[in-house]
Amino acid sequence: MAAHGPYLIRLTHKLETDGRIFFLPSDKVYGYLLPYKPKGPMIELVLESFTVGRSVKANHRILPQTGQVRFKHFDAISKVQFALIKDKIGVFLEDRSSNGTYVNRTLVGRSKRVLLSHNDKIGVTEPKAIHFIYMHSNQDQYPIELTQKYTVAQELGKGACGTVMLGVRKEDSTQVAIKIIKKKEVALLPSSNKGNVLNEVKMLRAIEHPCVIRLEDAIETPDTLYIILELADGGELFDKIIEKTRFQENEAKLYFYQIVSAVEFMHSKNIAHRDLKPENILLVSDDESRPLIKITDLGLSKFVDFTTHLKTFCGTPQYLAPEVLFSRVRGSGIYDHKVDMWSLGVILYILLCGCPPFNPMHPKKSLVQQVTDGDYSFPESQWASISPEAIDLVTQLMTVDPKKRLGAAEALVHPWLADKEIQLKAEALMRPNVNREPATSIASKTRSGVSALFKRPAEEANGGQQCKRTKQ
Template identity: 40%
Template sequence: MEPLTNYTPDQTNKKVVEDEFRSEIAVLKQIHHPNLTGLVDFFETKDQIYLVMELATGGELFDQIEKRGTFTEKDATVIVKQLLLAVQYLHSKGIAHRDLKPENILMKDTSEDSSILVTDFGLAKHLHGDDHLLHTTCGSPIYVSPEVLLKTPGHGRPVDLWATGVITYILLCGYTPFWGESQADLFSEIKKCNYEFDDEHWSVISDSAKDFIAKLLNPNPDKRMTATEALNHPWLDTDHHEVDLLPTVIKNKGKTRFRRAATAIMLASRLRHPRNQMLGRIRGFLERSASFRPETQATNGTNRFEDVYTLHSSLGKGSYAVVYLTTRNTDQVKYATKVMDKRKMKMSDLKSELTILQEVNHPNVAGLVDFYESERNVYLVMELAEGGTLFEDIQERGSFTEADATIIVTQLLNAIEYLHMKDIVHRDLKPENILMKDKSELSPICITDFGLSKFTLDDFHLQTVCGSPFYVAPEVLRAKYGTHYGRPADMWSLGVIVYILLSGYPPFWAETDGQVFQRILKRDFDFDPEYWGDISDSAKDFISKLLELDPVVRLTAGEALQHEWLQSASSTNLMPNILRGKARFKKIANAIRLVGRMRRLSLANGGSFPSADPPKSVVG
């Protein structure tokens, strides 16, 4: 059975998109090789294009390797040799792939001796002669070659050999040769060809393998091995020691430095499907926004938002934005569109939110579906979560147990870990920003509202005092006095959310915001036996380790996912306690005018602090 790719051109940039797509089809129709994904058939209607492709049932290369019992250098040479044969064939046809990476290498079947298939020719280009150079900056960050980043004089076939070198390096050790805390750092390391074979992981790997990689990772494309030269390298034909590399590969594949590099921001990408068309519009907007003047800003492109979508009833309103129920004109699919008035907001805030939204793509994070701008407004078309907010959903249930809570918390942690891996701090996690995708009891959750989110290079980089009162971390409150904060602030907020999930009321509450902040700074909370008597010690330990005053000691998302509570939660019905706890809190909440949200707390603008003396920093 062959998979069918269905492509519907968007009216925006339609000519460009169709040209890109037809370029891919032209490449696919030309290639016939056992290690390249084959085009089986091709159909076109007025509105759609269909590509029938060869089906690879074995999954991605690294996924299959992780399932093996062992993996040796000899196993690696079998894969690399097939990859080089595919590259050699493409280059003989005058084609540069330009996006070789493990995700684009599939296994034909599920057997350990399955052959590989190179796929995804969206960036592939024909080269007219050996001297023909390309100039588009494209590819995937970890695998991109120095000449692509340097742009001059251009790039050609050697980019595929550089990517093969990176893939081989990862195959043998589990992490990338080049990494950085930011995109700029990563690209700087690549341009300097700054990598090493550290003894901790490479001592059991042959010198021949290291020589093979070094000759592929030559920064000078003219001196880099060709595919034919690489196929003749002795490493591919030498009998190697059968040292099992799999434990090291799997361990290192999860290392922080590899994961951060692996989630680096994509380069200028192809316009081949709706998400990338949307990203292209965002990039264009961000590039123009440096000289942005609301009264003169032109509509982006020839397509207007109204041509594609229709706004319906309001779902919510803020100081500069209104969220509307929206339908797409072509198929009436429902979305939520945030319409932001450019004249009422800071351009820096809009740019920050857009930059983050275009980066995130996770099942438990509300996704950005499309983006448009007009002379007056910016339109963010988002996934519609029809199940309401988290607590509204829980209230409608007949029962709610610790086990139910762990299902929700695990999803939250997966989303937070994903954001933190991308160096994004949400900074406003609270129940109102956790939505249910549908109305079923098993509905997945999604985190929304990235208006306060920021990129951070480390855990002590941010200083703006912001958030929502009950959920704000102590180090955020202290930031007014010169301390910094980062990812751990989200983990504190999660601890508050879990506390409320299980009891119905917040751990830190008082009659005024100032008193709430005082209790937060002192970590003044308890597990009242009247409301917590039926709740496990494991749950209390989980919460306590999230509500740790010192952000250095506080659980990370990855550590929290390993906590025993998530695997052994109680099935006792907590709903009666939750409702009693909520009633208790409601009496207090009715007497307090809560600040629904603090984009910049009054503290940041010289307002009164709950303590007469500046608090001591817990991080030194």
């Protein structure tokens, strides 16, 4: 029998002695049950009837609290909420509850059964909740190099560079995100041969920042690159923007300080993101009182040829810096870390007013021309309540000339972000176990030089383009 880590629970044939329950080992695993929210160890299913509920006699007992996460509506859970039953046809879920068990948000109904499929989502007492995920044990569609270490579950999302799947590390049952990049669909850098990929992974694994998604591992086959990433399951900043429309200024500042802190750290390690946008900024949880963010795909530029990727980019250029768009036309591909700073300016603009700075329906200019001209404004109807310091930071980030555009270290000491209360809140989120004053990596001697930069007129910072409040 294969060895398993302490967090992979194998429940098999039950033996009762003196009121105590024992489980005998078996290798006949037909599926997995993954406690998703709250997170828990992945369970290997072997028993032909496997029960879940709050009773101590259930094969899997639902507890009122796991770590710091409480099981919502725990008191409504039945002693035996549901059972997983295997027969010749397949695996069925049988609802044995009083308050409802849901499969893919559809009520099963007391004493009724539903045939389960791979990645079916199970909710307990709540139709919209995902408490468990059922997975077949057959993982043949994935290479053995991956399935030896990870069980692949449901799809989390798709992007220009590949598909992201939920995964579970078998060694300790840690949930991870697995980014699957098909080589024939995405141009990889010539240096991305097997040896170099492993070297890059080793380097990137050593880089840790509380607001950067950690790269855990990478597995390469002749056709596919699998990048294993830390999982942040609070959703995308993009979805939060859609939900809230716009952020209060101090709220935006708390998010943005974390984002800039992460970018400054990565730039100090000579790593540029090149594809910053709200979809690539994730929330650790859905707890709005503690909005810790994490930037994902920061190490992707080490593997993916972004020059080719951006040349073939067919979506909106809303977040791309002017020099990136120029390079697409000229074919030069020459630009540096400052492309990230322009993207940060666009993100901040959207956080503060709820709208993008460039209008795809502009009667005279294409979106690309608006970006390359730096043709944006601050309509009074949307910006009247926003501080001049915030507008100044947006302007100095969205400066067409990258030589005049703020760097990440400079942005961190801009007067708008030099808010001690916000910095302390952000640092408490990023480093909850450290009791110290907020710090940036910029040297004190740089601060005096930076202060003069912030006194420049906005139109000078933006290469002559005046970006001021306008009436609309």
